[in-house]
Amino acid sequence: MTELDMNWVLSTPALLGVAAGSIALLLVLIMKFKVHAFLSLIIVSLLTAVATGIPTDRLVSTLLNGFGGTLAGVALLVGLGAMLGRMLETSGGAQVLTDALIKRFGEKRAPLALGVASLMLGFPIFFDAGLVVMLPIIFAVARRLGGSFLAYGFPSAVAFSVMHIFVPPHPGPVAATGLLGADVGLVLIFGLVVALPTWFVVGRLFGGYVGRKYNIPVPSILSSKTDNFKEFESAPKVGTVLSLLLLPIGLIFLNTGLNMAATAGLVSLDDAWVQVLRAFGETPVALLITVLLGMILLGWKKRKSSGLIEAVVDSALGPVAAVILITGAGGMFGGVLQASGIGTAIAESLDSIGLPVIVAGFVIAAVVRIAQGSATVALTTSAALLQPVVMSNSTYNPVELAAIVLALAAGSVFAGHVNDSGFWLISRFFEMDTKTTLKTWTVGQALVGVVGFTIALAIYLVASLF
Known part of the structure; x- marks a missing residue:
């Protein structure tokens, strides 16, 4: 039975009702009954498949195709990115880079230096892991220089947040990129275009405001991270750390640049040298090369044992397993929605009310984010809902697709509050009460969503002119 055949069975209102019921059930399972997001997505995917006929x-093949297709694009990027981040963390590269930036920027610009360091480290390191790594450094700087801790901690926290939500290889944008068929290289490029100004407005400007308005003492709590790899520390040179952070971006830029050059007729994609260079610039290959180089520069060159290097790399995979599975289950949900014809019904509804897809995606992601807390679930859910709509419209150019992904990402970070684990991470590590955290972090996350969406919409509108 094809999608067209099923549309004869269920009317558009019925399909929309199933979609609404599926989202409501997903939120109830996660929020009220505290069922793990991975299990909730599987349950809802199965019930949605049955309900739509x-x-x-x-049934099973539809579920597995959606799950496997998403994992094919997500698992490698997330796993390799986590490995690189773990090596930078345990080697001491994070602290070396931060110290160098503070020396370069000076004490008066310490918040800016910490924010810049966090932006760079936020490329391979997840939000919570990156923040925990940076906190001892932020604590030390704040104690030495004085003033409200928020002036130092807030810019760094927002830096990790914007990099995590907008820039591959983090799981949310990678999953949405795969679901919507966007080019991951373009999403990375334009993700930086969105993330950096958003950080400046929210992390730098709004962070300076909350630092002046709320006098938060330097927290007494220290990271209680158990470090089983003390012997891996080597205090690498700043140039080494920078090379590991910039290499994958450069390789991916190379791939994207060659694609653009081919479109302009400057090179041919059939040339062997072009194909080889493009292969090096494919995101999984670029990250693999960077991880191998990290093992050499941070491990073997420092005379670390192969067993220790293997243990450090292996330790990165456990924490990201749940994230990978959740994004895969989000892809499963998307596969069901695409096969059921719900996407076509959504497209017809959007056409009837005249709401552009990029706006609708932002609104859907923001609503799901506010309702259930997880930015990853909000992003994958909204991308899954819009996947059939986007796939059925062949007029979107690659830049427009990238902008749609980033608009969904902006919605998925909107106004994180008490149902978001990141909210409590900030509240407890910054030693702020709930009310103050709502006034600072929640408002800041809302601003990240609004500013990020505004920039993504501007990219989309400019791209639509060509």
Whole structure:
């Protein structure tokens, strides 16, 4: 039975009702009954498939195709990015880079230096891991220089947040990129275009405001991270750390640049040398090369044992397993929605009310984010809902697709509050009460969503002119 056949069985209002019921059930399972997001997405995907009339003999294959297709694009990037981040963390490269930046910027610009360091470290390191790594450094700087701790901690926290939500290889943008068929290289490039100004407005400007308005003492709590790899520390040179951070970006830029050059007729994609260089610039290959180089520069060159290097790299995979599975389950949900015809019904509804897809995606992601807390679930859910709409419209150019992904990402970070684990991470590590955290972090996350969406919309509108 094709999607068209199923549309004869269920009317558009019925399909929309199933979509609304699926989202409501997902939120109830996660919020009220505290069912893990991975399990909730599987349950809702299965029930949605049954409710929309997908034949029994295609039920499991539809679920597995959506799950496997998403993991193919997500697992490698997230796993390799986590490995690189773990090596930088345990080697002491994070602290070396931060110290160098503070020396370069000076004490008066310490918040800016910490924010810049966090932006750079936020490329391979996840939000919570990066923040925990930076906190001892932020504490030390704040104690030495004085003033409200928020003036130092807030810019760094926002830096990790914007990099985590807008820039691959972090799981949310990677999953949405795969679901919507966007080019991951363009999403990375334009993700930086969105993330950096957003950080400046929210982390730098708004962070300076909350630092002046709320006098938060330097927290007494220290990171209680258990470090089983003390012997891996080597205090690498700043140039080494910078090379590991910039290499994957440079390789991916190379791939994207060659694609653009081919479109302009400057090179041919059939040339062997072009194909080889493009292969090096594919995101999984670029990250693999960087991880191998990290093992050499931070491990073997420092005379670390192969067993220790293997243990450090292996330790990165456990914490990201749940994230990878959740994004895969989000892809499963998307596969069901695409096969069921719900996407077509959503497209018809959007056309009837005249709401552009990029705006609708932002609104859907923001609503799901506010309702259930997880930015990753909000992003993958909204991308899954819009996937059939986007795939059925062949007029979107690659830049427009990248802008849509980033608009969804902006919505998925909007106004994180008490149902978001990141909210409590900030509240407890910064030693702020709930009310103050709402006035600072929640408002800041809302601003990240609004500013990020505004920039993504501007990119989309400019791209639509060409």
